Amino acid sequence: MNIVVCVKHVPDATADRKFESDNTVDRAGVDGLLSELDEYAVEQALQLRESREGEDIEITALTVGPEKALDAVRKALQMGVDKGVHVTDEGIAGSDYLGTSLVLAKAIEKLGAEKPVDIVFFGMASTDASGGVVPAMVAERLGLPQVTLAALVQTQGDQVRVKRDGDTATEVIGATLPIVLSVTDQSGEARYPSFKGIMAAKKKPVETYSLADLGVDPGEVGAGAATTSVEDTSARPPRTAGEIVTDEDGSGAEALAGFLASKKFI
Amino acid sequence: MSEVLVLVDHVDGAVRKPTFELLAIAKKLGTPAAVFIGGAGEAADAAAAVKKYGAEKVYVVDDAEIKGYLVAPKSEALAQLVEKTSPAAVLIVSSAEGKEVGARLAVKTGSGLITDAVDVAEDGTATQSVFAGNYTLTGKVTKGTPIITVKPNSASPEEGEGAGTVEEVAVTISDAAKTAQIVASQPRQASGRPELTEAAIVVSGGRGTGGDFAPVEKLADALGAAVGASRAAVDSGWIPHTFQVGQTGKTVSPQLYVANGISGAIQHRAGMQTSKTIVAVNKDEEAPIFELVDFGVVGDLHSVLPALTDAVEARKG
Ligand SMILES: Cc1cc2nc3c(=O)[nH]c(=O)nc-3n(C[C@H](O)[C@H](O)[C@H](O)COP(=O)(O)OP(=O)(O)OC[C@H]3O[C@@H](n4cnc5c(N)ncnc54)[C@H](O)[C@@H]3O)c2cc1C
Ligand SMILES: Nc1ncnc2c1ncn2[C@@H]1O[C@H](COP(=O)(O)O)[C@@H](O)[C@H]1O
Numbered sequence: 001m002n003i004v005v006c007v008k009h010v011p012d013a014t015a016d017r018k019f020e021s022d023n024t025v026d027r028a029g030v031d032g033l034l035s036e037l038d039e040y041a042v043e044q045a046l047q048l049r050e051s052r053e054g055e056d057i058e059i060t061a062l063t064v065g066p067e068k069a070l071d072a073v074r075k076a077l078q079m080g081v082d083k084g085v086h087v088t089d090e091g092i093a094g095s096d097y098l099g100t101s102l103v104l105a106k107a108i109e110k111l112g113a114e115k116p117v118d119i120v121f122f123g124m125a126s127t128d129a130s131g132g133v134v135p136a137m138v139a140e141r142l143g144l145p146q147v148t149l150a151a152l153v154q155t156q157g158d159q160v161r162v163k164r165d166g167d168t169a170t171e172v173i174g175a176t177l178p179i180v181l182s183v184t185d186q187s188g189e190a191r192y193p194s195f196k197g198i199m200a201a202k203k204k205p206v207e208t209y210s211l212a213d214l215g216v217d218p219g220e221v222g223a224g225a226a227t228t229s230v231e232d233t234s235a236r237p238p239r240t241a242g243e244i245v246t247d248e249d250g251s252g253a254e255a256l257a258g259f260l261a262s263k264k265f266i
Numbered sequence: 267m268s269e270v271l272v273l274v275d276h277v278d279g280a281v282r283k284p285t286f287e288l289l290a291i292a293k294k295l296g297t298p299a300a301v302f303i304g305g306a307g308e309a310a311d312a313a314a315a316v317k318k319y320g321a322e323k324v325y326v327v328d329d330a331e332i333k334g335y336l337v338a339p340k341s342e343a344l345a346q347l348v349e350k351t352s353p354a355a356v357l358i359v360s361s362a363e364g365k366e367v368g369a370r371l372a373v374k375t376g377s378g379l380i381t382d383a384v385d386v387a388e389d390g391t392a393t394q395s396v397f398a399g400n401y402t403l404t405g406k407v408t409k410g411t412p413i414i415t416v417k418p419n420s421a422s423p424e425e426g427e428g429a430g431t432v433e434e435v436a437v438t439i440s441d442a443a444k445t446a447q448i449v450a451s452q453p454r455q456a457s458g459r460p461e462l463t464e465a466a467i468v469v470s471g472g473r474g475t476g477g478d479f480a481p482v483e484k485l486a487d488a489l490g491a492a493v494g495a496s497r498a499a500v501d502s503g504w505i506p507h508t509f510q511v512g513q514t515g516k517t518v519s520p521q522l523y524v525a526n527g528i529s530g531a532i533q534h535r536a537g538m539q540t541s542k543t544i545v546a547v548n549k550d551e552e553a554p555i556f557e558l559v560d561f562g563v564v565g566d567l568h569s570v571l572p573a574l575t576d577a578v579e580a581r582k583g
Contacts, residue, residue: 014532017397037514097379098372124514131381132362133369136337140370145445147336149362165507167361168277172450173336185514186507227378227409231391234402239558247565253573256545257581259561263543265467265489265522266581
């Protein structure tokens with residue numbers, strides 16, 4: 001079985017994330033890491049392998065991004081993934097969702113040329129763009145069924161069962177491999193790399209692909225091919241400090257009720 | 267004027283409020299045309315509902331088969347409609363499903379996609395709130411048919427009768443689109459409270475509730491509010507995941523957000539920072555949530571909330 005996990009390198013969400021003057025995300029000033037939500041995807045891929053004992057299952061971590069994005073692949077290797085693929089090319093800079101999904105799809109096709117890909121795992125959304133749309137786009141491009149936002153993934157043979165917590169209902173979805181899956185942070189805590197894992201990762205193979213390697217026309221990706229443009233970015237004005245009171249024998253509730261009444265909420 | 271397609275968000279034909287908000291935005295951009303995709307017998311009610319909010323046209327894709335599948339058939343149907351009507355834009359509610367329908371439509375039509383817009387101007391410029399609400403971004407679709415997913419509560423629904431001309435549309439759904447099937451579905455139980463993403467007031471509880479959500483729920487009911495929660499409360503099993511507010515839960519932008527026993531982690535803020543008025547009750551005066559509030563009470567929620575609920579009831583008379 002051949003499994004691919006798509007992992008993105010993102011600016012640390014707990015740091016002070018900014019835009020550059022040209023309205024692109026400042027990726028230099030803020031430390032980057034493997035998107036926390038993609039760790040859940042790596043975890044589910046590893047658990048799936050553990051649940052299918054005795055089978056020959058290879059897991060590849062795939063990232064598209066600049067030089068530093070390789071760190072995301074490294075973390076996945078440390079967690080237990082077998083090999084890494086890093087697609088990097090000047091021509092990719094400034095890609096929008098359409099461009100990114102095209103490059104991912106082409107890379108997955110290339111990986112599948114040797115041995116067909118059975119499952120492509122994604123995180124539910126990247127923690128920077130947080131569109132939650134790349135998995136659906138890749139599924140569309142590959143012509144594969146998609147089941148996104150899985151809280152629970154089970155497989156048996158070529159059958160897949162997914163539980164998801166929808167807006168209006170809890171659903172069980174059934175599908176057949178090959179498939180595109182995205183998993184939520186409800187799917188189970190991701191493991192920490194062990195010391196052994198960190199050492200082993202150093203010896204694991206990582207391949208680097210350029211656009212030419214994937215047969216992608218540079219005219220189809222990057223800033224030049226973008227289908228959306230950012231016109232302006234501005235920092236939200238900080239909220240003006242509010243009034244803070246300390247509750248003493250019910251005074252807090254009275255004061256808060258007074259505030260809510262002054263704002264006509266009650 | 268060109269048509270602006272609005273994909274109707276509905277449950278078994280009952281149209282959800284965000285659709286009416288999209289119709290109000292569509293009026294600014296062109297001629298509002300609703301697209302109803304659903305099973306037989308559901309279309310009539312839905313068409314009547316969107317007509318009341320200004321839909322000039324209602325395209326009905328009546329295909330009982332689509333219902334049992336996920337987003338792929340819907341995006342195929344919508345792509346065929348886009349082909350047929352060459353609309354000025356396509357507006358979709360920014361739910362998980364809506365975004366994915368938009369995503370696949372964007373690939374099919376080679377069009378630009380903007381997700382999670384909180385406003386769309388007459389010229390199609392969309393406003394988004396990014397990085398946990400710390401930045402406001404404006405942008406435009408520059409290629410193809412603009413596909414914009416809009417967050418609930420981003421516009422006020424405007425009543426005003428449209429022509430509501432119903433046009434049945436036959437679409438062909440490929441077998442490939444019918445590969446992931448819903449085998450079981452358990453509808454969420456109605457809480458009797460407003461929908462979290464649509465509510466004017468949200469009262470949330472976190473780890474500080476210690477697992478007892480009763481004070482939070484009682485205050486919510488006194489205020490006519492929806493109940494929300496932090497991930498810590500959800501992970502502890504105190505309340506289902508659908509109530510979670512934040513990066514991996516719902517984004518809310520109500521008139522009033524009341525955070526109780528919630529520290530205010532960046533991932534929680536991401537889901538509530540754009541609320542108009544924010545108040546908090548927390549026993550730790552150093553809690554980061556206090557950096558956001560218009561009014562804060564340092565105190566124990568187990569005593570403050572019941573007293574506040576009484577005070578609210580008393581003022582209501
Ligand atoms: C990838 C990722 C995604 C995440 N997504 C989300 C998300 O969508 N939503 C979300 O909420 N979190 C999310 N989190 C988790 C987030 O980082 C915090 O851990 C979480 O929000 C903390 O919840 P809390 O504020 O209830 O708990 P805590 O941080 O433990 O805070 C509890 C607060 O309650 C106060 N308190 C305790 N007892 C009382 C009392 N009796 N009266 C009054 N106050 C009291 C304490 O002073 C404290 O401030 C995410 C984290 C990650 C890594
Ligand atoms: N540049 C990228 N490289 C690898 N995977 C990505 C990339 N961008 C997005 N993804 C995957 O797509 C998911 C959703 O991303 P998004 O649609 O941007 O929220 C992420 O959780 C990743 O699994």
